[in-house]
Amino acid sequence: MIIWFIFGFIWVSRANLVNSDNQLHVFTVATEETDGYLRTTRSLRQFALNYSVLGLNTPWYGGDVKNTVGGGQKVRLLRDALTEFKHDGNAIILFIDGYDVIINANAEIILERFYKSGANVLFSAEGFCWPDNSLAVEYPAVKSGKRYLNSGAFIGYAPDIYKIITERPLKDEDDDQLYYTHIFLDPVLREKHKIKLDSTSAIFQNLHGAVDDVDLDFSPSGHRMRQVRLANLAYGTEPVIIHGNGKSKMHLNYLGNYIGNWWNPIDGCVACNEDLIQLNWDSENDFPFVVLACFINSGTPFLDKYFESILRLDYPKSRIGIVIFNRVEPHAVKVEHFVNLMDGEYHFVQADSAISLTERNARDRAVDICLESGCDYLFVVDAEARIDFSGTLKTLIKKNKSLIAPMTIRGEALWSNFWGALNDDGFYARSDDYISIAKRERLGLWNVPHFSTIYLIRKDRLSLLLSAYSYNVKNDPDMSFTQFCREKV
Incomplete structure (x- = not known):
């Protein structure tokens, strides 16, 4: 949840049979329109890719894929x-998976690299043999790079992919990655x-297990000079389909502040x-x-x-209801005075x-109180x-985000109301771009892991947040x- 992407080669493979008649069709699966889904589909549109969303607004029977195995429903829909x-x-x-993928190139670049691979079907790879680690010994050795299949993104000729996904029976609750593995x-099938x-x-x-392998590349590059790219420093490559699998979703959020033509x-x-x-x-x-x-x-x-700063807001007072929660006894008189003055x-006040x-x-x-009063925000x-x-307030509403905050800073100091990253314990860590944002050297709309002090929540998220402040009582609200x-959202 937040706030937010040539032909002309001849290869000794099936690729030398293809021509400009080849068409790239993108498919993804998403049963609901989350912020991650909206980011994924936005990146597809940014690069004019022809895509179809499967399963939207239908029940999900594929299990709790965030925490355990599942996802067979994706194969069935495909x-x-x-x-x-x-x-x-x-x-x-x-x-591509529907909630945690960002596209960072057009069809020509994607196809060019696919042809160069010499594969009929090319799966993304990772450093973990999941969900069945016992299968690791059966994987072919690789000269360089990651050895294990990840099913969150793959590309191939339609007849081959169709035969693969219809090769064996699969239930919705079965694991899609295990199936493809x-x-x-x-x-025999691998060669066929x-x-x-x-x-x-x-x-x-x-990205899972590979966050340190990658970095953002802001340098201009030919016809892509207006685009931030992702560099894989480990292998000297420039991946263009980025998947925030496993525990890497927070880093995908950081990268997504730039890639995908953001x-x-x-x-x-x-x-x-x-x-x-x-x-x-x-x-x-008409005001919310x-x-x-x-x-x-x-x-x-x-x-x-x-x-006084509350009173200065350029917004119709008739469309604002104020509720004050004062936990400091000495301030009770001033609070009462404000309520009586603004009655x-x-x-309502x-x-x-x-x-x-x-x-x-x-x-x-x-x-x-907001839900009971029928609020919009x-x-x-x-x-x-x-x-x-x-x-x-007007500016925040116009941005049309489910959860959004303005940046507040304390004088000339680098203190602000947001964190650009978190450490392993879930506390503050400085992101590479924190200073540039806090100093307003980079202006934008940033997906961050934490903010406080002042923020706007849209009504469609409120019912999901009824106990959010009590979710982890070991931390501050x-x-x-x-x-x-x-x-959770």
Whole structure:
């Protein structure tokens, strides 16, 4: 969940039989439109790829693939979709997972590299033999690179892929990677369909266990000079289909702030002005209804300035309901004064007694109030925040993201309300681009693992966040919240 991509060679293989009649067809499987799915499909559109989404808005029977084996349903859906291509030797099929893949090249580049591989079917490769490690000894040795098959991305001629996916029976709850592994390890089938692994990441990059192998390349490169590329430093390649498999999804989020034609040094943020909400800002009734939750969790100097910044928001007061959670007894008088002063100015203004509540309970309560009032957005603003730009709320809504925060900084210091990366314990780590973003040298829309203090939540996510602040009681409420968003939403 967030905030966010030549012919002319002759090869001694089947590739020398292909010509411009070859068509690349991309297939992916997704049963719901998550933020990851939207990022994947956006990257496909950025490079004008012809794609089909299988299974959208249908039940998922393929098991809990995040935590265990499963995914056979993907194979079944692909079988049905490829029936029309099973005899089409000019059709080349690219399959990618639907939630954690980013495309970073057009069809010409992808096909050129596929032809160069000499394979009829080329699977992505990784460094782990999963889900059955006992099969590792059966894998052919490789001269260089990763040895084991990953089913999250593969490409091949339609007739070969169709025969592979119909070779053996498979249930929806069975594991798709294990299915393809058994096919690959069968020497007869491997030779028959010329199945190979992209061991050095000429096309595919699986990130799990390989995060240190890759880095972003911002240098200009011919006709791709406006595009940030991914360099595989281990093998000297430039993979163009990036898969955040396993525990690498957070690093995929970081890379996705640039690749997939999201941001580049020349144009800046390409994605920032896409899919914006267009509202009639002249009609007060057209404004979304926002519940503004104010949290006073510790002694706050200049609390009057905080309330003044709330009042300066350029947004119809009739479309804002304010609820204040004050856990500091000495501030009770100022809170009461603000409520009395603003009574009748906003849709509602209320102070929820929070002195006896934990911060965790108070934040969970704000989500409840927003849902009960029929809000369109929950706008969380802690007392530590000062909103200098009166158009902040409008700007956040226009961006049309399910969860979005403005950057706040403390004077000239590098302290901000976001973390660019996390360490192994889930606490702050400095990302390579943190300073550039915090100093506003790079402006954009960034997918980050953690933020706090001030943020906007869209109503379609609120019902999923009812206990987010209590998800991990060992951490502070804000850390529990963002951990829940990363892992559960």
